Amino acid sequence: MDCSIAPPVSGLRCGGHWHGGSMLGLPGLRLPPAGFLLLLPFLLLLLPATPAPHRASYKPVIVVHGLFDSSYSFRHLLEYINETHPGTVVTVLDLFDGRESLRPLWEQVQGFREAVAPIMAKAPQGVHLICYSQGGLVCRALLSVMDDHNVDSFISLSSPQMGQYGDTDYLKWLFPTSMRSNLYRICYSPWGQEFSICNYWHDPHHDDLYLNASSFLALINGERDHPNATAWRKNFLRVGRLVLIGGPDDGVITPWQSSFFGFYDANETVLEMEEQLVYLRDSFGLKTLLARGAIVRCPMAGISHTAWHSNRTLYETCIEPWLS
Numbered sequence: 001m002d003c004s005i006a007p008p009v010s011g012l013r014c015g016g017h018w019h020g021g022s023m024l025g026l027p028g029l030r031l032p033p034a035g036f037l038l039l040l041p042f043l044l045l046l047l048p049a050t051p052a053p054h055r056a057s058y059k060p061v062i063v064v065h066g067l068f069d070s071s072y073s074f075r076h077l078l079e080y081i082n083e084t085h086p087g088t089v090v091t092v093l094d095l096f097d098g099r100e101s102l103r104p105l106w107e108q109v110q111g112f113r114e115a116v117a118p119i120m121a122k123a124p125q126g127v128h129l130i131c132y133s134q135g136g137l138v139c140r141a142l143l144s145v146m147d148d149h150n151v152d153s154f155i156s157l158s159s160p161q162m163g164q165y166g167d168t169d170y171l172k173w174l175f176p177t178s179m180r181s182n183l184y185r186i187c188y189s190p191w192g193q194e195f196s197i198c199n200y201w202h203d204p205h206h207d208d209l210y211l212n213a214s215s216f217l218a219l220i221n222g223e224r225d226h227p228n229a230t231a232w233r234k235n236f237l238r239v240g241r242l243v244l245i246g247g248p249d250d251g252v253i254t255p256w257q258s259s260f261f262g263f264y265d266a267n268e269t270v271l272e273m274e275e276q277l278v279y280l281r282d283s284f285g286l287k288t289l290l291a292r293g294a295i296v297r298c299p300m301a302g303i304s305h306t307a308w309h310s311n312r313t314l315y316e317t318c319i320e321p322w323l324s
Contacts, residue, residue: 058088059152059324060123062116066133066159067197070097076310077130077319084320091119101134105199105216109141116142116149126152126240128323132309133159133252137200141220143239144232144284152240153322158250158308162263162276163202163217166254181205188213204264222283229283237285243296245308245318252305260297261286296322 061081063074071092081090093115096108120127129151131139136159143149167180180203187198188209199216203209211218218224222233246259253259261273273279279286289295298318303311 057125058085059126059128060089060091060119061128061130061323062119063090063092064112064129064131064135064139065092065097065101066135067101068098069101069132069135070094074132074309076312077315080312080315080320081323084316085323088323102196104194105134105138105141105196108138108196109145112138113142113146117146120148120150123150126150128153128155130155130157130319131159132157133305134196134200135159136161137217137220140236141216143236144220145228145235147231147235149235149238151238152324153243154239154241155243155319155322156245156259157319158246158253158259158305160200160253160258161244162221162258162261162278163200164197164254164258165202165204165264166252184209202263204266204268207266220284221278222281223278233284237288239289239294241294241296241322242289243298243318243322245298245300245314247300247303249302250305250308260299 063071063077065071065073071094074092078090078092081088093112095111095115096103101108116127127150129139129142131154136156139154139156140161143151143154165180183201184203184206186192187195187201187203188206192198192201193213193215199214201210202214202217211224214224219226220232222229244260246253246256248256250256250259255262255264255270257263257270257272261276261279262270263276265271273286274290278284279290282288286295300314300318303314308314
């Protein structure tokens with residue numbers, strides 16, 4: 001306002017002075033009138049709102065359970081993710097629970113594929129997979145057969161990635177009259193391959209039978225020729241990062257190094273991942289992943305098989321850093 005051509009308006013400032021209101025007795029300083037002070041809160045409402053601080057947006061997380069499990073088993077993991085990454089959309093897939101987890105793994109892969117595809121489609125920035133025990137093999141197969149997956153971190157949580165060869169309570173319940181030394185007679189038959197656990201039973205003393213009979217592990221490992229091998233390898237290499245978690249006190253995964261792609265030779269001496277033929281031949285992409293720095297190994301002692309998804313220290317050390 002130009003004070004030289006317009007009369008002062010009560011309560012408006014002109015030339016450094018407030019027109020209207022009483023003097024404080026200080027040179028050149030006047031207080032605004034009481035009416036203006038009453039209106040001040042309402043005038044402040046008209047000012048543009050200060051934008052709320054931006055919260056980081058986390059990629060969705062998909063969790064796949066293991067043998068005889070259900071989504072309830074992962075309540076602690078869900079709690080941890082919500083605490084450290086608030087706002088993250090976490091889906092614990094409730095498929096093939098309990099005894100249904102004994103269904104053939106290719107049947108499970110198809111079911112989980114139908115469940116994860118729409119989640120991935122709604123997440124153009126990518127998703128994270130946390131896959132426990134047998135679920136780790138289901139997820140690896142998903143990464144192989146899905147040519148449009150957008151998995152950033154595949155977190156394999158105590159999963160028998162190179163197979164299983166051990167007498168466990170699970171086996172004793174399922175095959176009470178068999179020991180690990182003769183279970184191949186069941187598992188390497190067409191009837192045996194109808195059970196999920198036989199799909200990754202890996203007897204180091206009967207390698208030829210394993211290669212010929214295994215309808216699942218030998219295929220996703222690229223140990224047996226099949227027409228989809230090249231496409232599956234290409235699909236698997238779309239993954240951003242492979243995080244391998246396991247430990248010597250697991251008590252179920254045998255050998256425990258299978259969680260890191262290690263396994264027995266014919267003398268039951270454990271050969272580490274870099275000594276395995278599937279690595280040396282790069283049959284499904286392990287060697288390529290390691291060369292580009294995309295494999296993280298996180299071994300941890302003192303954790304039993306059923307405690308991996310509820311141990312807070314394990315979560316903070318081996319899982320939380322990769323949930324971007």
